[in-house]
Amino acid sequence: MSLGTQQRPTAVDRASRRAVPPWVLVFGAVFVCSWAGNQFSPMLLLYKEAEHYSAGTVTSFLGVYVAGLAPALIIAGAVSDHVGRRIPMFWAVCFGLAGSVLLSLGELGSVPIYLGRLVSGMTVGTAMAVGTTWLKEMSGEPYDMTADAGAGARRASLAFTLGSALGALVAGSIAQWGPWPEVLPYAIHVAVTLPFLWLVRRPPETSTPDAVRPPLRTRLSVPSARHRRFLRVVIVCGPWLFVACGLSYGYLPVLLGDAAGGLGLAYATVLSVIALVSGALIQPVAKRIDSSSSARGIVVSLATLTVGMLVMMAAVATDQLLIGAVASVVFGAGFGIGLVSGLLEVQRIAPAADLAKLTGVFYAVAYLGFIVPTILAALTPPFTTMELLTALVVLLIISTLVVLISYRKHLPVTGSR
Known part of the structure; x- marks a missing residue:
């Protein structure tokens, strides 16, 4: 072929010659967004002690995050299927920066904290829905010729857990021992995130924008969310994954705050890192536990979380910090197994057009x-902490039984819906 007739290299050709695989840049963007979401968790005790907020108020700081996250998860997935992955992920990075700036103004009162947590939820919601899908699409032909079928789910789960863990570690360590504890953790996140305003624009686009704009209602609909496997297995397990996280590094440090004494912030940080690192380390094992022919991974996750709940109850009953740390290890393992298995179930259920939205x-x-x-904080009193934790154990056992009923039913490979 003559020089005059040679074709110009495509985006995939150019990406294949780059020193850094394009999925690594998407991984990094998800990582810094996850950092934004979880850097606040070990700070709860700081706000409780330094700003004298009540336990109910600091746990509401944790909860308002969901108000930004849940809508972003649903909307961002639909938007990315319409306009592509790159634009929503760019805005996820922007939201992360805005959230950290707002949180750094927390000494001015609770309003910047609430707003910062709301925007941080939008960050993680957008990154999880869009970044997870983008990573899955990048972890296969023609972008990555060596990745196996589960690489996308593992990479997405790892980016989330490592970003969350490092965010908690940096913020908690500074809050316990560093200067300007209510400002510096967020400033560090801003510095780490700024380069991704440029880097997130570099990976090739994997979703072709629609030539014809369908109605908004159609764009937001998720037909595969009605799949029986999704309703009877994945949805049953889903909330328990972040119940475990919330209890491990949001609620347990508060319950054991008196036992930790002056090192309460350090203990909260340790529990956050333990849970998230355990979740990351278990993921290679989680891939082997998962099965396309059964709900084995989901059942193992729920059973592990039940054990974690029992260990947490023992820690609260005895006021023992070491037992609390063991509870975080078990919670993290159950979380990691459930997250990988849940994402793999979603990827098996959803067609390409629905993947980002169903992930959301x-x-x-x-x-x-x-x-x-x-x-739990709102219900204590009239109920005791042990009574409420016992109720959660019962609900976990019921959830496990519900999943077992559909253990080998409604599998996507059979085409049953």
Whole structure:
């Protein structure tokens, strides 16, 4: 072929010659967005002690996050299927920056904190719905010729857990021992995130925008959300994943605050990192536990979370910090197994046109679990903490039984709906 007739290299050709695989840049964007969402968790005790907010108020800071996250999960997935992945992920990075700036103004009162948490929820919601889908699409031909079928789900789950863990570690460490504890953690996140305003524009687009704009109602509809497998297995497990997170590093540090004494912030940070690192480390095992022919991964996740709940009850009953740390390990393992298995179930259920939106629905339902610590705080009194935790154990067992009923039913590979 002569020089005059050679074709210009495509975006995929150019990406294949880059030193950094394009999925790594998407991984990084999801990572910094997850950092934005979880850097606040170990700060709850700081706001309680330094600003004298009540336990109910600080847990509401944790819960308002869901008000920004859930709509973003649903809307961002639909928008990305319409306009592509790159634009929504750019805005996810922008939301993360805005959230950190607002939170850094927390010394001025509760309003910037509430707004910062709301915007942080929008950050994570957008990144989880769009970034997870983009990573899945990047983790296969023609963008990554070596990735296996589950690489996209594992990479998305790992980006989320590592970003969340590092965000908690940096913020909690500074809050316990560093200067300007209500400002510096957020300033560091801003510095780390700023380059991604440019980097997130570099990966190739994997979703072709619609030539004809369908009605908004059609764009927001998610037909695969009615799949029986999704309703009877995935949705049943979803909220428990973030119930575990909320209890582990949002509620348990508050319950054991007196036992931790002057190191309460450090203990909250340790629990956050333990839970999230455990969730990350278990993911290679989680891939082997998951099965396309049964709900084995989901059942193992729920059973593990039940054990974690029992260990947490023992920690609260004995006021033992070490047992609390063990509870976080178990919660993290159950979370990691459930997150990987849930994402793989979603990817098996959803057709390409629905993948981003169904991923958003999955995360939206899962993140509802973050509201549970706020509910528990509101119900104490009249109920005791142990009574409420016992009720959660009973509900977890019931959820496990519900999943077992549909253990091998309504599998996507059979085409049953």
